[in-house]
Amino acid sequence: MFRAKRRTVVSVAAVAAVLLAAALAVSLTQGSSKATDPGYILFPAGQQPSAPDFTATSLTGSPIKFASYRGRVVVVNFWGSWCNPCRSEAPTLAVLSEQYRSHGVAFLGVDVGDTPANALAFTRSVGITYPSVNDPAYVVTQAFSQAVPITSTPTTLVVGPSGHVVGYIYGGVTYSALSTLISDATVTR
Amino acid sequence: MTDVRASQSASTETDAAAPFGISETGPDGTAAGATAGPPAAGAGAAGGGWLRWGWRQLTSMRTALILLFLLALGSVPGSILPQEGADPGGVQQYFAAHPALAPWLNHLGLFNVFAAPWFAAVYLLLFTSLVGCVVPRTFRLAGSARTPPPRAPRYLQRLPHSASYPSALPPDAAAGAAAAVLSGHRFRLRRPDAADPGSWVSAEKGYLREAGNLLFHLALLGVLVSIALGGLFGYKADKLLVEGQGFADTTAALDEFHPGRLVSGSDLAPFSITLNSFSASYQTSGEPAAFHAYITYTASPGASAHSYDLQVNHPLSVDSAKVYLIGHGYAPVFRVTTAQGQVVYDEATPFIPANTGTLLSDGVVKVSSATPSQLGFEGVFVPTAVSVGGTLESAFPAADNPAVSLIGYSCDLCMNSSVSQSVYQLDTTGMRQVTAAPHLLFPGQTWTLPGGEGTLTFVGYKQWVSLAITYDPGQVPALVCGILALGGLLLSFLVRRRRMFVRAVPAASGTGSVVTIGGLARTDASGGFKDEFASLSAELAAADAAAAASRQEREPNNQSETGA
Incomplete structure (x- = not known):
């Protein structure tokens, strides 16, 4: 009968509304307590997103083809000289890049929202010798965002020899977190 | 919004006065007017009865109206008190001005009303109330639209x-x-x-009356769903862009990003925009006449580039997002070199208008890579410089006689905090002032800093625009549903x-x-x-x-x- 149908409808609506309310409440609380602590995220084998291929120019004006890094572990660091956490993590990156050079691990910076003059003055002052892509308009960043959510600067990715992103660090890198990711990319893949 | 009028005595089908349209009984068959009190407790099914009673209360029109009123009431502090999202500086000022009261208000969530749990509770209840009312009513209306007329009465x-x-x-x-x-x-x-x-x-x-009523209720549901769509899948973002610069629409590139609950960075429309030039024209009184931001955009990486003349109230639609021109200002270009002649800073630095009429603007220059000391400058940019009693003022918003006045600071390693800081503010605690008086510079002039700290050149200026990027997937459906709801309401009023x-x-x-x-x-x-x-x-x-x-x-x- 229609009346019975109506009652069913009411109960279905009630359940749906309560579920919706619960889902929204959960997402609200998650939104407010969003973790901002830097940590690293390691992709499980088989679920590693492919790093995009791109061609760009370095801060000094020479061409950089990301495809030419294939076969090596690459640490890709998104940074800007205007960004305090980037300046803080830079000495760690400088040390690790020297330390892993003999292991064949390459480092590549992606300098975003910046001018080459400011960026080069900074890399000189902190002793970073690896190249950086000049990405003032975040074009390279956008390409990488399809694979890994680069929500803020700095973000550091470790790309394995096959061109897949092994894991990433959100926020400033620490020595232990980045060396863990590099070892993982070097040993298992 | 269950009809709470006391129903007349149950009508038989042969009664000519059998109710038109929807029946006036409640969803479970009891007269809606009898919902004033909870069901008598005692029987084993009492729990279910209480639940049904609570549900009827929640979905009654009275409750919906009370919730709507509470929602309006709850928004009041949002417009009286400064809010975290829109005006974080105002919140800090309020804390400083009312040190005793502010923490209490903060506990109540009054500085972020629209994200406060109690506010969410009110609108979720309202949503539930409306859905719980509209859905069963929709079915009743559909049923009533199909019902044949009653038998003819005897007399x-x-x-x-x-x-x-x-x-x-x-x-x-x-x-x-x-x-x-x-x-x-x-x-x-x-x-x-x-x-x-x-x-x-x-x-x-006159069955069209029921059809109109049905349309109104369905469209009302559609409006609710559209608003939810916009809130869950839409986003708002701001971006400041200097002439000659571009940006790709990706989270890291945006100055402000307010995503909907179910939006992640990879959901952004993959367009990119470059600001080629900006022109503002003013009347002789200084009133703005027209703003044109000449941009080039591509809808997605590798797509062909298009030119667009972005104006106020003339937004760019790209890949279902809308880009609005909402502000503009000046970005003086500075070059700082060390005493040895090495360039350590070369950038157009956006200054923020302090006076929107004359575009006298404030800004800071942070030269963190300078040697031997780090350098910082607090500055004022005036587009048309005049001296009013020895004070630098701007006479006109156009850049007819641009000048900057800078106070220089230096320090060692004071800018190495790992905490993110605003690029528009300079924390001068622990910094040494380079010269006692502010230094005035016109384009092309170079200031040689004392003590071998290097030089600063005011190269010239560029203009910047601020863009608002909005994506609201619920906007069009909400408009369509709103029009349909109005049409349905008119039908149900006009048709007898x-x-x-x-x-x-x-x-x-x-x-x-x-x-x-x-x-x-x-x-x-x-x-x-x-x-x-x-x-x-x-x-x-x-x-x-x-x-x-x-x-x-x-x-x-x-x-x-x-x-x-």
């Missing part, structure tokens, strides 16, 4: 409108003639059945639901019959039914006479004492 004279005429036709034929007329007027008919085999017609018209009943009984004389007609209209606010009934009665009588005449022609032997 049509008792209806608000009634009339009677004699017919030369036998009762069945008289009723049939009336049915043909009413059918021609697009009434929905009900004819005699086994339960009441007399000669009668029952007709009803009315019933006509016809009963024919054999005349006392033995031949022919007496036809009685009755009319009933609910919500006849404009009073048009009286005239409609009169004209319908006349038409019925005329049609009856015509039918009798043609019947006599076809069957001349058939006697008729009551001739037409």
Whole structure:
């Protein structure tokens, strides 16, 4: 009968509304307590997103083809000289890049929202010798965002020899977190 | 929004006053007016009864109105007190001004009202209340739109409108003639059945009213869903862009990003925009006349580039997002070199207008890579420099005589905090002022800093624009549903639901019959039914006479004492 149908409808609506309310409440609380602590995220084998291929120019004006890094572990660091956490993590990156050079691990910076003059003055002052892509308009960043959510600067990715992103660090890198990711990319893949 | 009017006594189906439209009983069959109190406790099903009672309370129109009022009331502090999202500086100022009160207000979430749990509770309850009301009501309306009219009552004279005429036709034929007329007027008919085999017609018209009501309720649900869509999948973002610069629409590139609950960075439309140039024209009074931001955009990486003249109220639609021009200002270009001549800073640095009329702007220059000391500058940029009693002022918003005035600071490693800082603020604690007085520079001029700290050149200036990027997938559906809801409401107001009943009984004389007609209209606010009934009665009588005449022609032997 229609009346019975109506009652069913009411109960279905009630359940749906309560579920919706619960889902929204959960997402609200998650939104407010969003973790901002830097940590690293390691992709499980088989679920590693492919790093995009791109061609760009370095801060000094020479061409950089990301495809030419294939076969090596690459640490890709998104940074800007205007960004305090980037300046803080830079000495760690400088040390690790020297330390892993003999292991064949390459480092590549992606300098975003910046001018080459400011960026080069900074890399000189902190002793970073690896190249950086000049990405003032975040074009390279956008390409990488399809694979890994680069929500803020700095973000550091470790790309394995096959061109897949092994894991990433959100926020400033620490020595232990980045060396863990590099070892993982070097040993298992 | 269950109808809370006390229902009349339950009407039987043969009652002419059987309710038009939806039934006035509650969803579980009890009269809605009886929901004033909770069900009597005691029986085993008491829990279910309480639940049903609570549900009915929540979905009553009274509760919805109270919740709507609470929502409006809750928004008041949001417009009186500074809010975290829109004005974080104002919140800090409020904390400084009211150190005792502010923490309490903060505990209550009054500095971020629209994200406060109690605010969410109110709007979720309102949403639930509306859904819980509209969904069952929609089904009832759909049912009522399908219901045939009730049987014709026995005593049509008792209806608000009634009339009677004699017919030369036998009762069945008289009723049939009336049915043909009413059918021609697009009434929905009900004819005699086994339960009441007399000669009668029952007709009803104005079902469009129910259809309009149904449309209104469905569209209302559509509006709610659209708003939810916008809140869950939409986003708002801001970006400041200097002439010659570009940006790709990715989270890291945006200055402010307010995503919906279910939006992640990879959901952003992959367009990119470059600001080629910006031109502002002003009237001689300094009032702005026109702003043009000449941009180049690509809808996605690798797509072809298009040019666009972005103006105020003339947004760019790209990949379903809209880009608005919302502000502009000046970005003086500075070059800082060390004493050895090495460039350590070369950038157009956006300054923020402090006076929107004259575009006198404030800004800072942070030269963190300078050697031997780090350098910082607090500056004022004036587009048309004039000296008012020795103070630098701007006379006009256009850059007719641009100048900057800078105070220099230096320090060692004071800018190496790992905490993100605003690029528009310089924390000068622990910094040494390079010179006592501010230093005035015109384009092309170089300031040699004392103490071998290097040089600063005011190269020139560029202009910047601020862009608002919005994506609201619910906007168009909400508009469409809003229009439909309005249309449905108009239909349900303008269309009257009315019933006509016809009963024919054999005349006392033995031949022919007496036809009685009755009319009933609910919500006849404009009073048009009286005239409609009169004209319908006349038409019925005329049609009856015509039918009798043609019947006599076809069957001349058939006697008729009551001739037409």
